[in-house]
Amino acid sequence: MKIVSADVIVTCPGRNYVTLKITTEDGITGLGDATLNGRELSVVSYLRDHLCPMLIGRDASRIGDTWQYLYRGAYWRRGPVTMTAIAAVDCALWDIAGKAAGMPVYKLLGGQAREGVTIYGHANGQTIDELLEDVQRFLDQGYRAVRVQAAVPGLESTYGLHGSDTGKTYEPADAALPTENVWDTSAYLDFAPKLMSAVREQFGFGFQLLHDVHHRLSPLEAAQLGRSLEPYRMFWIEDPTPAEDQDSFRLIRQHTTTPLAVGEVFSSIFDCQHLITNRLIDYIRTSVSHTGGITHLRRVFDLAALYGVRTGSHGAGDLSPVSFASALQLDLTVPNFGIQEYMGHLEPASEVFKTNYTFADGYMHPGEAPGLGVDIDEEAAARYPYQPRSLPVNRLRDGTMHDW
Structure with missing residues (x-):
């Protein structure tokens, strides 16, 4: 061939x-x-x-x-x-x-180890009440796990918010140059426990609750957050602190039992080797499209399995349906699967990408089509040319650059 x-x-x-x-x-x-x-x-x-x-x-x-x-x-x-x-x-x-x-592909990888792949959706709102309505929408659709994000009072913008009409969008950048957001850690640390408390009070503990910190805290601040969220039995807090200093996760571990997830910005097994082998995280979030494909990501997951770390692959809307289908093929087979992120894709993506994966009762299945199960309509793709866009950047209130 x-x-x-x-x-x-x-x-x-x-x-x-x-x-x-x-x-x-x-x-x-x-x-x-x-x-x-x-x-x-x-x-x-x-x-x-x-x-x-x-x-x-x-x-x-x-x-x-x-x-x-x-x-x-x-x-x-x-x-x-x-x-x-x-x-x-x-x-x-x-x-x-x-x-x-x-x-x-999953059959070439050893066959399925489970009946379906648990996914989590992204609920959000400008207010806690809006967020609760969005959580209800996901639960009504059969989701067993929901990530929650809401606007922090006093901040003009907050990561993780999108139009409530679709529930499928990522925070889009609309121009070639990045927009600048303002961040206040104290306001966030005061607000996050109130948010989780409202969700659990409204809906109870019958589903998994996740939250993305998006690399914005120091290790000590992340430890404070983790401890404050312990009563709400989080499935995880994601990317609590920038992962360049991987030993910083040891400090977080010493102060909270809230599970930790990290890895969406990693590109190889060497980026997460220390975190995994020292059991400093609970979920590894590397993605199939940014970590060398199925071949290399499977090695990452195999290493994680040796140390009791489960998978939780990145699956944002900025990865195409081809990426999501690839992730599902691998998710279905690994013994230490944890959960799979799923944001869906904005229309008119379905004109360009034809998929075979299906959702039912909180689970995704890649389907039985040969290969990955995704086709591309190149004529449709040509109707939607590339548009220059950039992700935002973050500054503190005094103007200091901060992690977005």
């Missing part, structure tokens, strides 16, 4: 997405997601200028060897751009392998 073409498709059906399409000499095609939010064109260049020419003539069935070829063969290895590009190749090759075998 020699590769005869590797094409990069850039489209913006609601969000910017980069898709790699690999074609073999016998006409089998495979798709991989190469989207890196806010830096999409960097990955496009890496693929078109470097990796795609290297793929022509290679045997598409040699997935592991191709991964090593692209990783070890790059002296400047790792990093989000490199690993996102490699992930796109890897997932496309798994897609081809499944189609060649006539079965979904």
